[in-house]
Amino acid sequence: MTDPQGAQGHDRPQPSDPDATPVRGVPAVPPVPEAPPAGVRAAGNPFAPPSAGSPSAVRPPAATPPAPPTASRPPRRAVAWTAGGVAAALVVVAGGLGVGRLVRDDDPARPGTAPADVQRVDLGAAEFDDVLLDVAPTHEFSLPIEWALEDLPDAPTDRGVVQVFADQQLTIPATDAIAHVSWDGTISVSPPNHEILAFVPDFEEQFGDSEEVTLNAAGEWGVHDRYFIAEYRDRATGEPLPEPRVTAFTVDDDEQAVQSSVRVDDDGVAHFSWDAVEGADEYYMVRADDMGVDVIGTTSGTTWSSIEQDADVQAALAATEVLDRDVYAMNQAFTVGLFGEDDAVDGFTDDGLAVAPGFGVVAVVDGEVGPLAVQGGADLVSRLPAQEAFNAAEEMGVTGATVKTLEQLPTSYPVSLADGSTVVRPVTYDADAITEAETWTGTEDDAGNVTITGSRIDYRIPYRVVGTMFTDTYTVRAPDMEAARAGARAADERAAAARARTGDEQSYVYVEAGAGDPGEGDVVSRVAPEVPYQVNGSNPLTTYLAANLVAGERYVDVSAFVGRGSAITPTGVSLWDAFDEALAQNPMALAYGRTSVGYSPDQQLLSISYTGFDSEAARVSEQESVAAAVQDVVGRVVTDGMSDRDKAVAIGDYLAANAEYDYAALDVARQSTFASIEAPHAFVATGVLVDGLGVCASYAQAYKALADAAGLEAVYVTGTANASGEGHAWNKVKVDGAWRVVDPTWNDSSDPNRYLLQTDAEAAGDRTEDTDWMLDSRVAEYAAG
Numbered sequence: 058m059t060d061p062q063g064a065q066g067h068d069r070p071q072p073s074d075p076d077a078t079p080v081r082g083v084p085a086v087p088p089v090p091e092a093p094p095a096g097v098r099a100a101g102n103p104f105a106p107p108s109a110g111s112p113s114a115v116r117p118p119a120a121t122p123p124a125p126p127t128a129s130r131p132p133r134r135a136v137a138w139t140a141g142g143v144a145a146a147l148v149v150v151a152g153g154l155g156v157g158r159l160v161r162d163d164d165p166a167r168p169g170t171a172p173a174d175v176q177r178v179d180l181g182a183a184e185f186d187d188v189l190l191d192v193a194p195t196h197e198f199s200l201p202i203e204w205a206l207e208d209l210p211d212a213p214t215d216r217g218v219v220q221v222f223a224d225q226q227l228t229i230p231a232t233d234a235i236a237h238v239s240w241d242g243t244i245s246v247s248p249p250n251h252e253i254l255a256f257v258p259d260f261e262e263q264f265g266d267s268e269e270v271t272l273n274a275a276g277e278w279g280v281h282d283r284y285f286i287a288e289y290r291d292r293a294t295g296e297p298l299p300e301p302r303v304t305a306f307t308v309d310d311d312e313q314a315v316q317s318s319v320r321v322d323d324d325g326v327a328h329f330s331w332d333a334v335e336g337a338d339e340y341y342m343v344r345a346d347d348m349g350v351d352v353i354g355t356t357s358g359t360t361w362s363s364i365e366q367d368a369d370v371q372a373a374l375a376a377t378e379v380l381d382r383d384v385y386a387m388n389q390a391f392t393v394g395l396f397g398e399d400d401a402v403d404g405f406t407d408d409g410l411a412v413a414p415g416f417g418v419v420a421v422v423d424g425e426v427g428p429l430a431v432q433g434g435a436d437l438v439s440r441l442p443a444q445e446a447f448n449a450a451e452e453m454g455v456t457g458a459t460v461k462t463l464e465q466l467p468t469s470y471p472v473s474l475a476d477g478s479t480v481v482r483p484v485t486y487d488a489d490a491i492t493e494a495e496t497w498t499g500t501e502d503d504a505g506n507v508t509i510t511g512s513r514i515d516y517r518i519p520y521r522v523v524g525t526m527f528t529d530t531y532t533v534r535a536p537d538m539e540a541a542r543a544g545a546r547a548a549d550e551r552a553a554a555a556r557a558r559t560g561d562e563q564s565y566v567y568v569e570a571g572a573g574d575p576g577e578g579d580v581v582s583r584v585a586p587e588v589p590y591q592v593n594g595s596n597p598l599t600t601y602l603a604a605n606l607v608a609g610e611r612y613v614d615v616s617a618f619v620g621r622g623s624a625i626t627p628t629g630v631s632l633w634d635a636f637d638e639a640l641a642q643n644p645m646a647l648a649y650g651r652t653s654v655g656y657s658p659d660q661q662l663l664s665i666s667y668t669g670f671d672s673e674a675a676r677v678s679e680q681e682s683v684a685a686a687v688q689d690v691v692g693r694v695v696t697d698g699m700s701d702r703d704k705a706v707a708i709g710d711y712l713a714a715n716a717e718y719d720y721a722a723l724d725v726a727r728q729s730t731f732a733s734i735e736a737p738h739a740f741v742a743t744g745v746l747v748d749g750l751g752v753c754a755s756y757a758q759a760y761k762a763l764a765d766a767a768g769l770e771a772v773y774v775t776g777t778a779n780a781s782g783e784g785h786a787w788n789k790v791k792v793d794g795a796w797r798v799v800d801p802t803w804n805d806s807s808d809p810n811r812y813l814l815q816t817d818a819e820a821a822g823d824r825t826e827d828t829d830w831m832l833d834s835r836v837a838e839y840a841a842g
Contacts, residue, residue: 192278222287224285253280283430312420329360340418369384398473480564601618756805774839
């Protein structure tokens with residue numbers, strides 16, 4: 058998780074922040090940072106007191122689960138469901154007992170909850186409120202209530218009162234269940250009065266006929282091997298329950314449910330396996346969701362993978378022509394809903410109606426289909442790649458139409474997962490498989506006539522998205538084959554280095570959808586504004602963006618730097634890379650962690666929103682306060698004739714002596730997802746320099762501001778602490794002609810200046826820097842050797 062003073066400066070998730078899910082138009086949520094090395098007071102971790110000692114990570118509390126009907130009920134006791142003989146048995150692990158039928162003995166008068174001949178056994182606290190095994194296939198539940206639906210003030214629907222699920226987590230709706238509030242003062246739960254059918258496609262023929270199969274008879278339970286009735290209202294009062302009341306039951310059925318397991322391999326393929334069922338001549342791989350049950354695969358064996366009956370994937374694997382071997386989609390039968398995040402950019406959404414499906418295997422014995430034991434719902438679909446995220450790829454500038462040179466070969470590519478989310482995964486290149494490609498050049502007149510003027514040899518470089526089967530090629534210009542191979546290997550090394558730094562998966566947030574159109578009276582900036590403060594940037598685009606950030610511009614035209622539809626300059630600088638650098642290296646913008654940004658490639662327009670300022674006047678006033686503090690500090694601690702080394706030490710000593718760690722910001726970040734709004738000074742130079750309080754972003758931003766004023770070359774740096782893998786921020790400063798590492802936060806400790814003027818090798822023992830603070834291509838220029 059990224060430190061709030063770490064790599065996340067706007068609403069695009071960063072590589073070191075796998076857990077953040079920022080909201081467009083809202084500043085990125087500053088997650089809880091890592092703990093400091095032992096003995097360091099308030100080091101890189103504002104979320105653990107100095108006495109914490111060894112490194113530890115503290116995460117914010119989980120978000121409150123949504124209201125019923127989607128709330129899940131955590132188990133109170135470990136319970137294993139097994140299929141023994143002809144009837145399912147419930148094994149209560151704590152008691153070591155297995156019984157054929159069980160209800161709780163503390164309420165024997167509940168009408169309609171069990172057949173009259175049910176055996177009552179007192180086993181103490183049960184896993185669920187009621188557990189009924191082997192109920193009759195035609196059994197109907199009639200649960201008494203003392204209110205009518207129309208009498209409840211919040212007017213819930215039937216689904217807000219009761220639902221039936223096929224999984225213990227209450228996420229997969231049971232296909233063969235009808236549940237509603239009856240007119241006679243009961244909650245009625247019954248099987249449907251019609252057959253539940255499924256269709257088995259002809260997997261050999263893409264448009265072949267489907268075979269119709271019956272999953273259960275009309276008026277009978279039996280599609281699933283277990284059921285969970287979830288009630289969300291108190292039976293006596295109708296008030297919402299803090300957690301659902303759950304009745305678990307199985308059906309008296311001679312058919313055996315198949316208990317399967319699933320794993321996802323390094324290519325993103327799901328592999329299911331199970332034990333053979335006696336008498337079974339075929340197995341159906343099925344998907345169950347709120348729309349019913351679909352057969353997505355068939356086999357006579359006891360294993361099945363998610364691509365073995367995927368016609369498109371199999372055709373690509375069998376192709377002999379190079380251009381036919383590319384894979385763009387997989388695991389399509391596992392996708393949630395019709396549209397994902399990537400489709401939303403084009404205006405297509407499921408309006409939040411999609412439900413995570415469950416998957417499993419059913420055995421076919423003598424033509425009869427057995428019950429389904431569902432598994433692998435939300436957890437499984439969140440791990441399966443589904444297709445390349447084409448809209449995200451355009452925003453990132455990594456499409457084949459954009460990447461034309463070796464320097465532009467990307468290190469990552471966006472992928473849509475089966476749950477609809479978009480993530481960014483590393484890319485790997487095959488330098489040994491590069492082929493030549495003849496590219497024709499020509500001109501086109503006003504009538505559309507093309508005249509060929511010549512041709513050249515380009516190079517087709519194959520790549521694969523790590524963790525998927527997605528493959529394609531980039532056709533790029535290079536002097537010769539040797540240069541092309543060298544460029545591919547260099548890109549591979551960059552990708553591998555980025556992968557090592559970031560570790561967990563990085564979510565992708567769409568920036569185009571966050572770009573607001575200027576309203577009447579809004580001004581679009583098309584020049585670098587004149588500002589009274591130092592503007593830092595390693596390249597013209599960063600300097601341009603930095604000036605606009607310092608000036609607080611809301612809309613910034615970037616058409617002078619990038620082409621229409623692109624986010625990369627002709628020289629290979631990414632708009633987002635430059636924006637990250639501008640945020641990190643310009644403390645007087647007071648924007649780090651306090652901005653959200655959108656981009657319209659068609660308009661070539663950035664829209665930037667700022668938080669923590671009530672007005673433009675308040676923003677200017679805060680800048681003036683910080684500038685005054687900077688001049689005061691530099692005037693007191695920097696004297697004529699000081700060497701750069703002396704200045705660097707003096708600034709660090711001042712911060713250690715005069716700044717305190719902001720524990721109030723600690724509490725805010727623990728309790729709130731909007732810490733950068735509720736404690737805005739804690740993440741910029743204002744905190745340390747004006748308030749005397751800040752987290753490590755504030756320490757490092759303050760050090761950068763003071764160094765700029767003192768005439769030092771210094772940069773703000775982000776990365777991770779090796780002990781915990783959590784994010785952190787510090788500085789580098791140039792002294793005696795060489796860059797050195799300075800950590801003003803960790804130096805404010807019982808061991809002062811322990812982290813002052815280190816080399817990269819010395820600092821590498823406790824930290825690893827990332828590339829979010831500077832253009833990736835220029836990070837090496839700041840090596841502290």
